[in-house]
Amino acid sequence: MAxxxxxxxxxxxxxxxxxxxxxxxxxxxxxxDALARLRAMGLPARRDEYWRYTRPETLTQADAPAAALFxxxxxxxxxxxxxxxIVFVDGVFDAAASDDLTLAGVEIERLxxxxxxxxxxxxxxxxVLETRGQTPVDRPLAALNxxxxxxxxxxxxxxxxxxxxxxxxxxxSEASDAILHHVVRLEKGAxxxxxxxxxxxxxxNKVLEVEVADGARFHHIRAxxxxxxxxxxxxxxxxxxxxxxxKSFTLTVNGVLTRNEAVIEMTGDDAxxxxxxxxxxxxxxxxxxxxxxxxxxxxxxxxxxYKKVLRNGAVGVFQGKILVKEGAxxxxxxxxxxxxxxxxxxxFLAKPELEIYADDVACSxxxxxxxxxxxxxxxxxxxxxxxKDATDxxxxxxxxxxxxxxxxxxLRDEIVSRLTGWLARRGG
Amino acid sequence: xxxxxxxxxxxEAEDKVILKGVDLVIEPGTVHAIMGPNGSGKSxxxxxxxGRDGYEVTDGSATLDGADILEMEPEERAAAGxxxxxxxPVEIPGVGNMTFLRTAVNAQRKARGQEEMSAADFLxxxxxxxxxxxxxxxxxxxxxxxxxSGGEKKRNEILQMAMLEPKMCILDETDxxxxxxxMKLVSDGVNALRDAGxxxxxxxxxxxxxxxxxxxxxxxxxxxxxxxxxxxxxALEVEQNGYADLLAAAEAV
Numbered sequence: 302m303a304x305x306x307x308x309x310x311x312x313x314x315x316x317x318x319x320x321x322x323x324x325x326x327x328x329x330x331x332x333x334d335a336l337a338r339l340r341a342m343g344l345p346a347r348r349d350e351y352w353r354y355t356r357p358e359t360l361t362q363a364d365a366p367a368a369a370l371f372x373x374x375x376x377x378x379x380x381x382x383x384x385x386x387i388v389f390v391d392g393v394f395d396a397a398a399s400d401d402l403t404l405a406g407v408e409i410e411r412l413x414x415x416x417x418x419x420x421x422x423x424x425x426x427x428x429v430l431e432t433r434g435q436t437p438v439d440r441p442l443a444a445l446n447x448x449x450x451x452x453x454x455x456x457x458x459x460x461x462x463x464x465x466x467x468x469x470x471x472x473x474s475e476a477s478d479a480i481l482h483h484v485v486r487l488e489k490g491a492x493x494x495x496x497x498x499x500x501x502x503x504x505x506n507k508v509l510e511v512e513v514a515d516g517a518r519f520h521h522i523r524a525x526x527x528x529x530x531x532x533x534x535x536x537x538x539x540x541x542x543x544x545x546x547x548k549s550f551t552l553t554v555n556g557v558l559t560r561n562e563a564v565i566e567m568t569g570d571d572a573x574x575x576x577x578x579x580x581x582x583x584x585x586x587x588x589x590x591x592x593x594x595x596x597x598x599x600x601x602x603x604x605x606x607y608k609k610v611l612r613n614g615a616v617g618v619f620q621g622k623i624l625v626k627e628g629a630x631x632x633x634x635x636x637x638x639x640x641x642x643x644x645x646x647x648x649f650l651a652k653p654e655l656e657i658y659a660d661d662v663a664c665s666x667x668x669x670x671x672x673x674x675x676x677x678x679x680x681x682x683x684x685x686x687x688x689k690d691a692t693d694x695x696x697x698x699x700x701x702x703x704x705x706x707x708x709x710x711x712l713r714d715e716i717v718s719r720l721t722g723w724l725a726r727r728g729g
Numbered sequence: 730x731x732x733x734x735x736x737x738x739x740x741e742a743e744d745k746v747i748l749k750g751v752d753l754v755i756e757p758g759t760v761h762a763i764m765g766p767n768g769s770g771k772s773x774x775x776x777x778x779x780g781r782d783g784y785e786v787t788d789g790s791a792t793l794d795g796a797d798i799l800e801m802e803p804e805e806r807a808a809a810g811x812x813x814x815x816x817x818p819v820e821i822p823g824v825g826n827m828t829f830l831r832t833a834v835n836a837q838r839k840a841r842g843q844e845e846m847s848a849a850d851f852l853x854x855x856x857x858x859x860x861x862x863x864x865x866x867x868x869x870x871x872x873x874x875x876x877x878s879g880g881e882k883k884r885n886e887i888l889q890m891a892m893l894e895p896k897m898c899i900l901d902e903t904d905x906x907x908x909x910x911x912m913k914l915v916s917d918g919v920n921a922l923r924d925a926g927x928x929x930x931x932x933x934x935x936x937x938x939x940x941x942x943x944x945x946x947x948x949x950x951x952x953x954x955x956x957x958x959x960x961x962x963x964a965l966e967v968e969q970n971g972y973a974d975l976l977a978a979a980e981a982v
Binding site (some may be wrong): 676679681686695 | 829
C-alpha cells in the first residue's frame with residue numbers, strides 16, 4: 302500500500318476512537334472544518350519533513366500509552382503566586398478546585414459552556430489561527446485538537462488583568478487521553494499573564510490560540526514537569542497586532558515525549574515576539590521545540606531562545622524558522638538554539654531555517670552543542686565550590702539567556718528555584 | 730606553610746615535561762615572588778598547586794601545613810586555605826558575582842565544619858571589602874567577570890581572595906593588563922591582607938609589581954626549576970640585566 306494510503310488509514314483509525322462533541326452552530330462548524338483539514342493532511346508520520354527527529358506514533362495511535370502517576374511532596378510551581386486558578390483534571394475542568402472565574406477586565410468562560418451558544422466571539426479565533434498556522438507546514442495534531450477538544454477556556458481581556466490567570470493541570474488516571482483547546486483574545490491595549498503548569502494526562506494534546514490586538518501585551522509562562530511518562534503535543538498559535546507584545550517562556554523537565562510547537566504571525570507594525578524555552582532531560586526524555594515565526598509587517602522584533610540540558614541518553618530537538626515576507630522591512634529577527642550535553646550518550650538535533658523576502662532586515666541565528674566548560678568548572682572549584690554544585694551553577698548559567706526572557710522578577714525566581722531544585726535532586 | 734619538594738610535572742596530553750624538580754618552602758607570613766622567562770613553568774606551578782586537570786605529577790610533593798594537597802580535589806585545596814588569583818579570570822554568564830561568592834564562601838565554611846554565613850552578614854562584609862577595592866554595587870550584581878575590563882577582573886579576583894580569607898595566596902601575573910592606577914589598587918588590596926598567618930606567592934614578569942607588594946624572597950625560575958633565590962634585590966637585578974646572565978650562570982653549574 303502506498304505511504305499516503307497508510308497515513309490515511311492511520312488517521313481514520315484514530316478518528317474512529319473519538320466522538321465529535323456536541324455544540325452550538327459556531328463550534329459545530331469550526332469542528333467539522335477542522336476534521337476536514339485533518340482528513341486532508343493525515344496524521345503525522347515518520348517521513349514527514351517536520352517529523353524526522355521525533356517519532357509521532359505514540360502521539361497518533363488510537364489509544365494513549367499508560368503513564369504512571371507522579372508522586373511528589375514538593376509544592377507545585379507558582380503555589381506562592383497570587384493568581385486566578387483554573388484547574389483541569391485529566392483534561393476536564395474542575396469547578397470545585399478552581400477559583401471563581403471573575404476577574405476585573407477579563408471574561409473567562411469554559412469552552413464546554415461557550416460551545417452551547419450559537420454565536421460567540423471566539424468564532425473568529427477558534428480553529429482560525431490554527432488554520433492560518435497550517436501553511437506552509439502541516440500541523441495535523443492541532444487540527445485534530447480543534448475538531449475534538451472537549452474542554453478548555455476562552456479568555457477575553459479588555460483591560461489590565463490584575464493578576465495572572467493560572468491553568469493548572471492534574472493527572473489522576475494512568476490512561477487519560479486529554480485534548481484541551483484554549484483561546485485568548487487581548488483587546489487593544491489589554492495586558493495579561495497566563496501561567497500553565499502540571500501534568501495534564503497520560504497523553505495530552507493542547508492548543509492555545511492567542512490574538513494580541515494593537516498595543517496589547519501577553520505574557521505566558523509554562524512549566525511542564527512532574528510526569529516522567531508524559532506524552533504531549535502542544536501548539537501555540539499567535540497573531541500579533543501593531544505595537545503589541547507576546548512573550549512566552551516554557552520550562553520543561555522530564556517527560557518521555559514532548560513536542561511544543563509555536564506558530565507566531567506578526568501582522569501589525571512594530572510588534573515584539575519573544576519565545577523561549579529551557580529544557581532539562583535525564584534518561585528517557587525526548588523534547589522537541591518546533592517554532593515558526595512569520596514577519597509580515599514593518600519593524601517587528603522576534604527572538605527565539607531555546608536551551609536544552611541533556612544527560613543519560615536524553616534527546617533534544619529544535620526546528621526553528623524565521624520567515625520574513627516581502628515588504629516586512631526593518632525586521633529584527635534572532636534565533637538561538639543550544640544544548641549542553643552532560644555526557645556522550647545524549648543527542649541534540651537542530652534545524653534552524655531563515656527564509657527572507659525583504660532586503661532591509663537584520664536576522665541572525667545560531668545553534669551549538671557543547672559540554673561543560675572545563676575552565677569555568679575549574680575556576681569555580683578553585684574557589685571551593687564542590688564539583689556537583691559547580692556543575693549545577695554552570696547549568697543554570699547556560700540556561701540563563703532563556704530564563705531571563707521572563708520579565709516578571711518573582712515569576713523568574715520561581716522558575717529558577719524549580720531548576721535549582723531539579724538539579725539538587727540529581728546526583729553528580 | 731607551603732612546602733614543595735622536588736616537584737616534577739608533565740602535561741598529560743603531550744607527554745611534555747614542564748616542571749623538573751621544583752623546591753620551595755614558604756614560611757607563614759612571608760611573601761615570595763617567582764620571576765622567570767616565558768615558558769619557564771611559573772603558571773604551570775600555580776595550576777598544579779590549585780588542582781587544574783591536564784597535569785600529571787610524576788615525582789615530588791607539595792604540602793600545605795603538612796597536608797598533601799596534590800591528592801586533593803581543587804575544592805578541597807580551596808577549603809584547606811589555598812587560593813589562586815587567575816591570570817585570566819573566567820567569565821560565567823548568568824551567575825551573579827555576589828551569588829557566586831556567597832556560594833563559594835559558604836561551601837568552604839561547610840567543608841571546614843563552620844556555620845554558613847547569613848545573607849545579611851555576607852552582604853555587610855562584602856560591601857565593606859568591595860568598597861576598598863572600588864568595586865561598586867553594579868559589579869557585584871553583574872554576572873561573574875562578564876563584560877568586566879581587565880582591571881575589573883583582577884580587582885574581582887582580589888575581592889574573592891579577601892572574602893575567602895585563604896592562608897596561602899598565589900597570584901598568577903595579577904599585574905598583567907593593569908595600568909598604573911589599577912596596579913596600585915590591586916596591590917593595596919593584597920597588602921591589606923598581609924598578616925602573620927597568611928603567605929603569598931606572587932608570580933610576575935615585572936619588578937614593578939614588587940615595588941607595591943614587597944617580597945621577602947625572590948626566586949628565579951627557568952626551564953622547570955628554581956635556579957636562584959635571593960632578596961628583593963634579585964628582582965632589581967633581573968629588571969636591569971634581564972635573565973641572560975642568570976641563565977648562563979645556572980648552565981655553568
